[in-house]
Amino acid sequence: MSGGKSGSKSASRSRSRSPPNAQKNTGRQKSSNPGTLVPLEKKELEKKTVAELKVLLRQKGLPVSGRKSELIERLLNGYTGPKPKPWQYSEAKKDLKRALLDPTSSIHKMSLEEVRSSDDRFKQYPNFGKYFRDLKKQVEAEKEQVKQDDAAAESHLQKNPRSRLTQRGYPHWDTHAAKSLLELDVANDVHQNMTQQQL
Numbered sequence: 001m002s003g004g005k006s007g008s009k010s011a012s013r014s015r016s017r018s019p020p021n022a023q024k025n026t027g028r029q030k031s032s033n034p035g036t037l038v039p040l041e042k043k044e045l046e047k048k049t050v051a052e053l054k055v056l057l058r059q060k061g062l063p064v065s066g067r068k069s070e071l072i073e074r075l076l077n078g079y080t081g082p083k084p085k086p087w088q089y090s091e092a093k094k095d096l097k098r099a100l101l102d103p104t105s106s107i108h109k110m111s112l113e114e115v116r117s118s119d120d121r122f123k124q125y126p127n128f129g130k131y132f133r134d135l136k137k138q139v140e141a142e143k144e145q146v147k148q149d150d151a152a153a154e155s156h157l158q159k160n161p162r163s164r165l166t167q168r169g170y171p172h173w174d175t176h177a178a179k180s181l182l183e184l185d186v187a188n189d190v191h192q193n194m195t196q197q198q199l
Contacts, residue, residue, distance in 0.1 A: 045072045066126035074126065084124040087131050092121035096132070100139040 045053065053071040054064040062074055063084065087093055096115075099105040107115060112129055116122045125131060166172060173179055185191055 042072060042076060045075060063124070063126060070126045084121070087125055087127075090121070092119065092125075093131070093135065095119075096122075097135060097139060100136060101143075 048056075050068050050071065053068065053075065056075055057064045057071060060075070064071070066074070084090060084092075096107075096119075099107040107118075110118065112132060115132060116128055122128050162172070164171070
C-alpha cells in the first residue's frame with residue numbers, strides 16, 4: 001500500500017511541475033524571437049560604461065566618438081562599411097570646405113540635415129553636426145582674414161607706389177603693352193610657328 005501511495009504522489013508531483021516547465025519553454029521561445037532581442041541587447045548596452053562601449057565599437061571597426069547614446073545606437077544599427085578616416089584628415093572634410101568656400105554652392109541654402117543627407121560620407125560621422133558648424137566658423141574666419149590681408153596690401157601699395165622701372169631698369173611686365181600683345185598672339189596660335197626669339 002505504501003508503495004502505491006508513494007507512486008501516486010510522485011506522479012502527482014510530476015504532473016504539478018509540468019505546467020511551469022511548459023511556461024518556461026514558451027518564454028525562451030519568445031525571447032529567441034529576433035524582434036525581442038534588440039531591446040534586451042540595448043538594456044545590456046546601457047549598463048556598460050562609455051569605455052566598455054568604445055571597446056566593442058573598436059572590435060567592430062566602428063567610430064568611437066560621440067555621446068553614450070550615440071555609441072549604443074551605432075552598436076545596434078551602426079555603419080557596417082570600412083572605418084572612415086578621422087574627420088580632420090578625410091576627403092569628406094576637404095570637399096565640404098571647398099563647397100563652403102564656393103559662393104555659388106547650393107550648400108549655403110541647405111539645412112544641417114540636408115547637408116548630412118547630401119553625401120553618404122557625412123553620415124559616417126556621428127558628430128557631423130559639430131564638425132559642420134566648426135568648419136563653417138573656420139571658413140568664415142579665413143574669408144575675413146583674406147579681406148583684411150587684401151585691404152592691408154592695397155593700403156601698402158597706395159602708401160608705397162612702385163617706381164616706373166624695375167631695379168634692373170626694365171618696365172614692369174604686368175602693366176606693359178607687350179603683355180597684351182603676347183596674350184593676343186598666343187590666343188591666335190601665332191606662337192605655334194615661332195621661336196621665343198621671334199616672339
